[in-house]
Amino acid sequence: MAVNTVRGFIFYIVLAITVIPVCFIVLILTPFTRAETRYGVMRAWGRFVIAALRVICGVRVQVKGMENCPKGPVVVLSKHQSAWETFWLGAYLPYPGAYxxxxxxxxxxxxxWALWSFGLLSIDRSNGRSAFRTLVTKGPAFLKRGWWIILFPEGTRVPPGEHVKFKTGGARLAAATGxxxxxxxxxxxVCWPKNSIAKIPGTITxxxxxPIPTEGRDLKTVEAEVADWITTESDALLLPHPAKNA
Known part of the structure; x- marks a missing residue:
């Protein structure tokens, strides 16, 4: 564990050293470039972070189902266990992601500040009505521009194997836009534990x-289908797991 903590410290140092110049570049470019161009800068940095995690901490990645990514607008609803997925989704999904x-x-x-410069979907979580109003007001414009909207329906990081009720905003937004x-x-x-500096060597899957259609379907049926698939599949990925056997 001590080695994993040291590796985690080194990784966070690299993260801290690189994030400031990257964000500074994005801020400088903001008045002169399209958001899609600046997103490319952040995408490249996200891929660097994933690579640094592999080199420093021994955390690898495997992906199943990339062929399921469609052409055209979608609302991405993702399991949320660590900060890792915020890097990976933005870096490797085929379209820019409006988080x-x-x-x-x-x-x-x-x-x-760099995040703010993109004008993405920042919400006040303490006010549910206001938050959803932001989604339905600003979200469709991103979809029309070719961006994908990315949400974590659990609302917070949930440790592996634990479950919380999914929030409905993402499914409601998808249904509202079709x-x-x-x-x-x-x-x-498993490899990036919540509230821990240590990074555990292994493979993140x-x-x-x-894609789950929403147009013309009952909202509660859609919500149940999404929650069931994400929960069942995420639990299935836990056993066996290379990190647990290391």
Whole structure:
């Protein structure tokens, strides 16, 4: 465990050293470039972070179902076990991702400022009605521009094997726009434990399901189908797992 903690410290040092110049570049480019161009800068940094995690901490990645990613607008609903998926989804999904996130993150120096510059879907989680109003007001514009909307329906990081009730905003947004839902399961929390500096060597598996249609369907049926697939598939990824056998 001590070795894993040291590796985690080194990884976070690399993260801290690189995030400031990358965000500074994004902020400088903001008045002169399209958001899609600046997103490319953040995408490249996200891939660097995933590579650094592999080299420093021995955390590898395998992906199932990438062929299920459709052409055209979708609402991505992903399992949330660690910060890892925020890097991977933005770096490797085929379309730019408009994240739905709590607006307090905009106040984080450099990273939050860069995040704010994209004009993504920051919401006030304490006000559910206001949050959903933001989604249905701003979300369709991102879908029309060719962006995918990315949400974590659990609302917070949930340790592997634990379950919480999914929030309904993502499914409701998809239904309101007629966009399908792309469900994503993963087991990142095994290698990147919540509230821990240590990073556990092993393989994180991302499983991308087939798009779930929403148009003309009962909302509760859609919500249940999404939650069932993500939960069942994420639990299935836990056993066996290379990190647990290391």
């Amino acid at each position: 739905v996130y709590k607006e307090s993150l905009n106040r984080i120096p450099f990273f939050g 966009a399908p839902i792309l469900p994503v399961a993963l087991n990142s929390g 991302v499983s991308i399901g087939k």
